[in-house]
Each structure stands twice: as structure tokens, then as C-alpha cells.
Amino acid sequence: MAKNNTHVLEYDFDFAFPKITHGKGIYLYDDTGKEYIDGCGGMISNSLGHGREDMAKVVADQTASVAFVNRHVATTDVIEKAADKLHEVTGMDRFFTVCGGTEANEICTKIARLHWYHKGQPDKNKIIGRWNSYHGYSIDTLSYGGHSGRRKEFMSYLRDDIHTIPPYCYRCWLGKECGSCDLDCANSLEEEILKHGPENIAAFIFEVVSGTAMNASVAPDGYYKRIREICDKYDVLMIVDEVMTGSGRTGSMLAIDQYGIKPDIVTLAKSVGGGYFPVGIACCTEEVIEPIKEHGLFSPVHTWASNPIASAVALKTLEIFEEENLFENVRVQGSYMKEQLEAMKERHPSIGNISGKGLMLGVEFVKDKATKEPFDPKLKIADRLALAAMDMGLFVMNTAGFAEEGAGDGIMFGPCFEITREEVDKMLNIFENAISKIEAEEEM
Ligand SMILES: Cc1ncc(COP(=O)(O)O)c(C=O)c1O
Structure with missing residues (x-):
């Protein structure tokens, strides 16, 4: 995406962020009409879905x-x-x-x-x-x-x-x-x-x-x-x-x-x-x-x-x-989502670990599953994954730097507490496609 002129002191000086116009539940929409799932609920901050009257x-x-x-x-x-x-x-x-x-x-x-x-x-x-x-x-x-x-x-x-x-x-x-x-x-x-x-x-x-x-x-x-x-x-x-x-x-x-x-x-x-x-x-x-x-x-x-x-x-x-009995939904959807992520880990060579509780879940990516060797930080795997997911219509939170010498790439999820099982499936489907894209680029 080309960078627009802006007076905002933005997070990334080179990246033109999508401009969100409105949201409903787990979804956000930009000014081109594109739909995104807010998989990280803002900054794992939005416990309630968007657009609640x-x-x-x-x-x-x-x-x-x-x-x-x-x-x-x-x-x-x-x-x-x-x-x-x-x-x-x-x-x-x-x-x-x-x-x-x-x-x-x-x-x-x-x-x-x-x-x-x-x-x-x-x-x-x-x-x-x-x-x-x-x-x-x-x-x-x-x-x-x-x-x-x-x-x-x-x-x-x-x-x-x-x-x-x-x-x-x-x-x-x-x-x-x-x-x-x-x-x-x-x-x-x-x-x-x-x-x-x-x-x-x-x-x-x-x-x-x-x-x-x-x-x-x-x-x-x-x-x-x-x-x-x-x-x-x-x-x-x-x-x-x-x-x-x-x-x-x-x-x-x-x-x-x-x-x-x-x-x-x-x-x-x-x-x-x-x-x-x-x-x-x-x-x-x-x-x-x-x-x-x-x-x-x-x-x-x-x-x-x-x-x-x-x-x-x-x-x-x-x-x-x-x-709305939302903590119960957090427990139910959270454990379903964790199970699905564990299954995804078996299908993907780059997923080293699944962590978290409830609807606060992390996925850690590794170059080598057996040795847990992290990717070279220069490859910016977490950033690229988050970007690939965004292109495909999903916001996730990229994390990095928790392994040795500043290495370590992760993604965190933290959707709103009202999320349904169907929405979890849709979200994880996009996420898996983004992982496959990055793995293909890394010839894994
Ligand atoms: C565990 C924890 N403590 C403190 C903070 C800082 O909170 P805030 O960004 O609202 O100042 C954060 C933010 O992500 C956090 O995750």
C-alpha cells in the first residue's frame, strides 16, 4: 500500500494503514468496504464486540x-x-x-x-x-x-x-x-x-x-x-x-x-x-x-x-x-480455539508452541520444531504474518523478542468475548492461510 501524507505520528512511517469506518461484533470495515475480523480485539482490549448501542x-x-x-x-x-x-x-x-x-x-x-x-x-x-x-x-x-x-x-x-x-x-x-x-x-x-x-x-x-x-x-x-x-x-x-x-x-x-x-x-x-x-x-x-x-x-x-x-x-x-454469561463463552470458545490451534500446530512446521488461557492465546513460530530454534529476527516473521493475515481480512497481534538475543516470533489472539464457534473457525481459517503463505515464502 502506498503511504498517504499524514500529520499523525503513526506507528509505522512507511505503511498506509487501512482507514476503519465502522465495526460490528468481531468485524471491522474500512473505507473501501473491506471486512476484517478483529482477532486481537483492538490491543487485546476490546472485551465487547464493536458497535454496541x-x-x-x-x-x-x-x-x-x-x-x-x-x-x-x-x-x-x-x-x-x-x-x-x-x-x-x-x-x-x-x-x-x-x-x-x-x-x-x-x-x-x-x-x-x-x-x-x-x-x-x-x-x-x-x-x-x-x-x-x-x-x-x-x-x-x-x-x-x-x-x-x-x-x-x-x-x-x-x-x-x-x-x-x-x-x-x-x-x-x-x-x-x-x-x-x-x-x-x-x-x-x-x-x-x-x-x-x-x-x-x-x-x-x-x-x-x-x-x-x-x-x-x-x-x-x-x-x-x-x-x-x-x-x-x-x-x-x-x-x-x-x-x-x-x-x-x-x-x-x-x-x-x-x-x-x-x-x-x-x-x-x-x-x-x-x-x-x-x-x-x-x-x-x-x-x-x-x-x-x-x-x-x-x-x-x-x-x-x-x-x-x-x-x-x-x-x-x-x-x-x-x-450475557460471557466468561462462560470465553472458557468454551477459548478451549475450542486452543484445541484447533494445537491441531494446526501438527499441520505446520513453523508452529512451535501454543500458549495462553481463555481468549488470550499465543502461537510461537520456530525455524526448527525439534530444536525450537527461532527464526532470524531479520526475517520479521511475526510482522509478515500479521501483514499477510491483514491482507486476507484478519487483524492479529504480532509479538517478538522473547527468545534468545532478541529472537522469537509470535502472534497473539484476543477477540471479543461474544465470539461464536463459527467465527472462531472463520478466523482460524484465514490465519492458517496466512501461515501457509509465509511458510511457502520460507520454503518450509
Ligand atoms: C500486562 C500489561 N500491563 C500493562 C500494560 C500497559 O497498559 P496501557 O497500554 O493501557 O498503558 C499492558 C499493555 O499492553 C499490558 O499488557
């Missing part, structure tokens, strides 16, 4: 009644109602609404630091993250985040934060076999805490199922139980970044619910806004807030925080999830 109405109604009030002087009914609903579905006690995932994580790590500060332990302020993780694009979140590709241009600005070994069983960093190890990736948290001193560590932050930084990798059994034990042993707060996994994306309100673990702090974004408004939510238990409460004020002064429109949209989204 009820969501348009909730935004319009809240905007018409009151669009914004300064939280330092007043509150609104909808903010209270959304917090009550969030309490009911997450089991957390306090909620602070912001504009996205990065901001939610920044607030949550600040809450953790404030917790210890007001407990008289100001040095207990370091955050531990994992390698191959992503928590946002600010300097703070990139510092404890562990996505080498996204960090490299900003290294001189970043703090020297602490990182643990990621639970990446397909390419275990410790050379172990999944299911027969002693969870040394989890134990690396204890090693780091002891190395730096528990009196200096405020919190450990992680994604339950990895996002784009590790292509929907699922941690081995027992990993999170061990992490909870280590956090408890050393008085380290557990922050679960559920920006991508949360709000039903993996089939339960929180992905961590599936492990029977109660976190101290949780961040939500993406799916909790349905795909209709930018929402991020910092959530925590009353125990975490207690010392801050004694001090008197919770002072972050983000202007658009506690936005009534965000609360109205989150509340409506959570109600729709229940009314």
Missing part, C-alpha cells in the same frame, strides 16, 4: 449528565456504584480509576511504596519485576518491566530495578523440563529478596499469563502458590498486573482466581472498559490502605482520575459480562 448509550448518558468532577471536592453516584461492583467481583476493597494500564501500575507501585513509607519503613521501596514482562511504557513501568526490546532505547533513563527469572516453560531459562523441576523460576524471587534485603523490597509485580512480552506463556503448576509463600515470608506485597488477563479475558474475573491466590494489589485496564473508553483501575485490600489512611490523604493528582464516564463504562461492562 448499549455501550454507546452509557457513554452518551454519563457525558450528558455529568462528564467530570474534581475528586478533591466531590464524588458521584456512578463512581461509588462501580467501586461496589468491583468489590463484589474482585474481592479487593479499594479502587482508584485512571486512564489505562501504565497509569494503574504506576499508582499501584506507589500505593505499595506509600504503604511501607507510612508504616515507618521508607527504605522498603524497591519493586521486583520479571524478565520478559511488560507493565507499561512509562519510565517507572519500563524499569520493573522486563521487555528488553521496549527498554533498550531508554536504558540510560531507567532505574536499575530487580528482575527474576520468568516462568517460560517452552524455553526454560534454567534448562529444566516443565513439570519435573523445583520451580526454580519462582525460587529466584526469594534469591533476589535475600540478595537485596527484605527490608528494601516493597512489592513483586507480575502478569499471571504473560502478555506480548512472552506471548501468552502460562506459568507451571505451583508457581503462584510458591510466589505467595515467598511474598508472605518476607513481607513483600504481591501486585498482580491483570491489565491484559483480568476482567474475564482468561475465563474468570481475575486470572489469579484460577490459582486460589489472594493478591494484595491488582491492576485492571483493557477489558474492563469493554473497548469503549480508556479505563485503568488500581485495586487493593483494606490492609494495604490502612497505613495510608492513618496518614490522612491519598494524594495522587492525576487530573482525569476518578472519571465518572470511566466508572459508568466499567460498571456497564461488568453488568454485560454477567447478563
Whole structure:
């Protein structure tokens, strides 16, 4: 496609993006009338399908009644109602609404630091993250985040934060076999805490199922139980970044619910806004807030925080999830889709691994299935695959850089929760054609 002149600071300076005019359900349409399946639901952010009148109405109604009030002087009914609903579905006690995932994580790590500060332990302020993780694009979140590709241009600005070994069983960093190890990736948290001193560590932050930084990798059994034990042993707060996994994306309100673990702090974004408004939510238990409460004020002064429109949209989204039994559909279609992808893996030499939970699924591509050798990053396999799929009428999310030395190509799916079995079949059919095209180009 030829590049049009534009004043927009676009993602790709050379590529002329299709111009989307409208959407309905899983479909998007461009100004030439071409249809695309939105296989990655925006940025794995649109839990609800496109073009829902009820969501348009909730935004319009809240905007018409009151669009914004300064939280330092007043509150609104909808903010209270959304917090009550969030309490009911997450089991957390306090909620602070912001504009996205990065901001939610920044607030949550600040809450953790404030917790210890007001407990008289100001040095207990370091955050531990994992390698191959992503928590946002600010300097703070990139510092404890562990996505080498996204960090490299900003290294001189970043703090020297602490990182643990990621639970990446397909390419275990410790050379172990999944299911027969002693969870040394989890134990690396204890090693780091002891190395730096528990009196200096405020919190450990992680994604339950990895996002784009590790292509929907699922941690081995027992990993999170061990992490909870280590956090408890050393008085380290557990922050679960559920920006991508949360709000039903993996089939339960929180992905961590599936492990029977109660976190101290949780961040939500993406799916909790349905795909209709930018929402991020910092959530925590009353125990975490207690010392801050004694001090008197919770002072972050983000202007658009506690936005009534965000609360109205989150509340409506959570109600729709229940009314339409959408988490059940996520589980049913997600496991059907995973089965189909596993079968596709058998048919294609380039598919090395299928990962993920619910409707958050990843496909990893390899040059050699037996050795798991990744493709040369110069071949840009994931980018080319996403482009081939787009040409054929499917949007997917390309991921890269999670294998050795910046290699590793993947595709992630995250369609809306209303997707049907027929739509899954149609989507995967296009995807398989795109894979066949790239394999033919690579003479596989
Ligand atoms: C796990 C995770 N955390 C945080 C973020 C950052 O969220 P946002 O892009 O809304 O700032 C993302 C974004 O993809 C994410 O996947």
C-alpha cells in the first residue's frame, strides 16, 4: 500500500494503514468496504464486540449528565456504584480509576511504596519485576518491566530495578523440563529478596499469563502458590498486573482466581472498559490502605482520575459480562480455539508452541520444531504474518523478542468475548492461510 501524507505520528512511517469506518461484533470495515475480523480485539482490549448501542448509550448518558468532577471536592453516584461492583467481583476493597494500564501500575507501585513509607519503613521501596514482562511504557513501568526490546532505547533513563527469572516453560531459562523441576523460576524471587534485603523490597509485580512480552506463556503448576509463600515470608506485597488477563479475558474475573491466590494489589485496564473508553483501575485490600489512611490523604493528582464516564463504562461492562454469561463463552470458545490451534500446530512446521488461557492465546513460530530454534529476527516473521493475515481480512497481534538475543516470533489472539464457534473457525481459517503463505515464502 502506498503511504498517504499524514500529520499523525503513526506507528509505522512507511505503511498506509487501512482507514476503519465502522465495526460490528468481531468485524471491522474500512473505507473501501473491506471486512476484517478483529482477532486481537483492538490491543487485546476490546472485551465487547464493536458497535454496541448499549455501550454507546452509557457513554452518551454519563457525558450528558455529568462528564467530570474534581475528586478533591466531590464524588458521584456512578463512581461509588462501580467501586461496589468491583468489590463484589474482585474481592479487593479499594479502587482508584485512571486512564489505562501504565497509569494503574504506576499508582499501584506507589500505593505499595506509600504503604511501607507510612508504616515507618521508607527504605522498603524497591519493586521486583520479571524478565520478559511488560507493565507499561512509562519510565517507572519500563524499569520493573522486563521487555528488553521496549527498554533498550531508554536504558540510560531507567532505574536499575530487580528482575527474576520468568516462568517460560517452552524455553526454560534454567534448562529444566516443565513439570519435573523445583520451580526454580519462582525460587529466584526469594534469591533476589535475600540478595537485596527484605527490608528494601516493597512489592513483586507480575502478569499471571504473560502478555506480548512472552506471548501468552502460562506459568507451571505451583508457581503462584510458591510466589505467595515467598511474598508472605518476607513481607513483600504481591501486585498482580491483570491489565491484559483480568476482567474475564482468561475465563474468570481475575486470572489469579484460577490459582486460589489472594493478591494484595491488582491492576485492571483493557477489558474492563469493554473497548469503549480508556479505563485503568488500581485495586487493593483494606490492609494495604490502612497505613495510608492513618496518614490522612491519598494524594495522587492525576487530573482525569476518578472519571465518572470511566466508572459508568466499567460498571456497564461488568453488568454485560454477567447478563450475557460471557466468561462462560470465553472458557468454551477459548478451549475450542486452543484445541484447533494445537491441531494446526501438527499441520505446520513453523508452529512451535501454543500458549495462553481463555481468549488470550499465543502461537510461537520456530525455524526448527525439534530444536525450537527461532527464526532470524531479520526475517520479521511475526510482522509478515500479521501483514499477510491483514491482507486476507484478519487483524492479529504480532509479538517478538522473547527468545534468545532478541529472537522469537509470535502472534497473539484476543477477540471479543461474544465470539461464536463459527467465527472462531472463520478466523482460524484465514490465519492458517496466512501461515501457509509465509511458510511457502520460507520454503518450509
Ligand atoms: C500486562 C500489561 N500491563 C500493562 C500494560 C500497559 O497498559 P496501557 O497500554 O493501557 O498503558 C499492558 C499493555 O499492553 C499490558 O499488557
